[in-house]
Amino acid sequence: MTSDAKAPNPPLLVSVTSGKGGVGKTSVVVNLALLMAGLNRRILVMDCDLGLANVDILLNLSPEKNLFDVLKGEIELSDVVINTDYGFDVLPASSGVSEMANISTGEQGRLLTLLSKLFWMYDLVLLDTGAGISSSVIRFNQVADENILLVTPEPTSITDAYALTKVLRNRIGRTRIHLLINMVKNRNEGRKVADHLSGVIDRFLEVESVYLGHVVSDPHVQQAIRRRQAFSSLFPDSPATDCLREVGKKISTWTPPAKE
Amino acid sequence: MTEGAPDLDLESLEKLRQELEETGALSFVLEPGDTDQAPVLAFILKDLPAEKSKDILDRADLTLTLSSDSRQTLETLREIVENNKKLTELSVKDPLTSLFNQRYFIEQLKVEMDRAKRTERPCCLIMMDLDNFKPVNDKHGHQTGDRLLKDVAQILLDTVRMVDIAVRYGGDEFAIILPDTSARNAVYLANRMCEALAEDERTKKYDVTGSLGLATYHFFDREDLEAFIEHADTAMYQAKSEGGNRVSIWESDRPKTRPTEVSREEKNALLGDPD
Numbered sequence: 001m002t003s004d005a006k007a008p009n010p011p012l013l014v015s016v017t018s019g020k021g022g023v024g025k026t027s028v029v030v031n032l033a034l035l036m037a038g039l040n041r042r043i044l045v046m047d048c049d050l051g052l053a054n055v056d057i058l059l060n061l062s063p064e065k066n067l068f069d070v071l072k073g074e075i076e077l078s079d080v081v082i083n084t085d086y087g088f089d090v091l092p093a094s095s096g097v098s099e100m101a102n103i104s105t106g107e108q109g110r111l112l113t114l115l116s117k118l119f120w121m122y123d124l125v126l127l128d129t130g131a132g133i134s135s136s137v138i139r140f141n142q143v144a145d146e147n148i149l150l151v152t153p154e155p156t157s158i159t160d161a162y163a164l165t166k167v168l169r170n171r172i173g174r175t176r177i178h179l180l181i182n183m184v185k186n187r188n189e190g191r192k193v194a195d196h197l198s199g200v201i202d203r204f205l206e207v208e209s210v211y212l213g214h215v216v217s218d219p220h221v222q223q224a225i226r227r228r229q230a231f232s233s234l235f236p237d238s239p240a241t242d243c244l245r246e247v248g249k250k251i252s253t254w255t256p257p258a259k260e
Numbered sequence: 261m262t263e264g265a266p267d268l269d270l271e272s273l274e275k276l277r278q279e280l281e282e283t284g285a286l287s288f289v290l291e292p293g294d295t296d297q298a299p300v301l302a303f304i305l306k307d308l309p310a311e312k313s314k315d316i317l318d319r320a321d322l323t324l325t326l327s328s329d330s331r332q333t334l335e336t337l338r339e340i341v342e343n344n345k346k347l348t349e350l351s352v353k354d355p356l357t358s359l360f361n362q363r364y365f366i367e368q369l370k371v372e373m374d375r376a377k378r379t380e381r382p383c384c385l386i387m388m389d390l391d392n393f394k395p396v397n398d399k400h401g402h403q404t405g406d407r408l409l410k411d412v413a414q415i416l417l418d419t420v421r422m423v424d425i426a427v428r429y430g431g432d433e434f435a436i437i438l439p440d441t442s443a444r445n446a447v448y449l450a451n452r453m454c455e456a457l458a459e460d461e462r463t464k465k466y467d468v469t470g471s472l473g474l475a476t477y478h479f480f481d482r483e484d485l486e487a488f489i490e491h492a493d494t495a496m497y498q499a500k501s502e503g504g505n506r507v508s509i510w511e512s513d514r515p516k517t518r519p520t521e522v523s524r525e526e527k528n529a530l531l532g533d534p535d
Binding site: 155158159162163166196197199200203204 | 522525526527529530531
């Protein structure tokens with residue numbers, strides 16, 4: 001456990017979400033966590049992608065215990081969390097997160113209590129939601145204080161990102177999202193995609209869309225994924241890492257809302 | 261009262277009584293006090309005790325003293341029934357188009373709004389104004405105009421459902437009450453009417469189409485009858501201002517796109533050239 005003491009401040013919960021799959025969500029989450037851990041933050045990545053246990057695979061992790069074992073009193077909460085070599089912790093989907101949809105409401109409540117206890121041990125919790133507009137995606141976005149919408153310049157990614165924004169607005173009343181444009185040629189393209197999407201969001205939805213940054217297409221990313229390692233660790237000077245470092249700096253200035 | 265009447269065919273009389281009641285305007289009174297709403301026609305038979313007949317006479321709008329000869333009585337009653345039917349027709353129908361008239365429209369709209377309140381099911385109203393009708397009158401004369409109005413009425417009657425109440429509101433303006441109908445279904449019906457008018461040879465010939473305005477009344481709506489009509493009217497004017505031959509929906513009744521749905525307009529904006 002990288003966080004030995006309980007964080008004195010309430011944790012900031014940030015979701016990274018996308019309308020469409022395959023836009024590099026998990027990769028962004030993991031590398032963002034790594035870079036922000038370098039900024040002296042206690043960080044937990046919660047893998048909320050119920051379909052695929054992404055983070056486990058990407059980081060070559062094999063979780064053994066889960067949250068139900070904690071509920072049974074067999075293990076401690078901290079035993080469920082995996083400490084990575086990168087200075088942040090991971091709560092894998094296989095830890096019981098993925099079962100949340102199928103358990104009784106009583107158990108769900110106890111699990112949520114457990115989770116919020118866990119969250120308080122960190123400064124920042126990054127929620128890697130699944131893609132799309134399914135109810136679980138919406139729910140995890142609702143849990144988060146801030147939502148980062150990951151978009152690529154592809155038309156389908158843009159329309160799906162818009163659809164998700166609309167759902168976040170209409171279903172859970174979100175009035176602000178952060179746009180992170182992935183897999184762009186350069187800064188200019190990132191801005192252009194963000195401005196375009198923001199323009200449409202401004203026109204049709206009462207949502208403030210804030211430009212968070214861009215990540216350039218970078219062959220290092222694929223190389224790192226094949227080696228099941230984080231690109232920002234393997235290639236700390238790669239263009240993609242530089243981009244994400246900027247993003248991490250911005251996020252580190254965000255403050256959590258007052259919580260009980 | 262019939263009890264004291266000799267030689268009266270009770271079965272025939274009962275049948276007539278039912279017919280009278282069905283016409284709605286008249287009622288055969290057995291006991292005074294039964295009829296609070298309909299005009300009272302009292303059939304006083306000659307040998308009715310004076311005390312009882314006075315009671316009835318006090319409440320009756322029209323009295324006839326009938327002979328106790330059953331044949332004559334029945335004939336007189338039959339005549340009344342026929343005349344009454346004609347009167348009812350005249351009082352609720354527009355003579356030119358045979359659609360219902362405005363007076364009946366107001367009555368029925370009130371009834372349907374009450375029903376909507378009670379059943380908690382929506383009721384819709386379409387107001388329709390013809391596009392390019394005035395030039396027909398000016399160019400081809402009023403007879404042609406009148407025939408066209410009749411044709412439009414027929415097209416409407418062929419398009420609406422049995423339960424719908426099609427009305428000539430006045431001039432070239434029509435109204436259709438859609439009882440127990442959701443906005444979604446009403447939009448479908450309104451579009452069907454609009455298309456039927458645009459495609460029928462009889463209207464096509466004069467380039468006459470319809471501007472339709474649609475409003476919905478829900479049981480929780482506080483609006484009154486006037487406001488309901490005004491909403492449909494406003495929507496109709498909007499359809500007209502947008503070029504006619506279309507259906508417009510009263511602003512606050514417009515179906516919200518589902519939260520997950522991205523409209524064509526939004527999609528076009530998204531996929532348009534970012535430059």
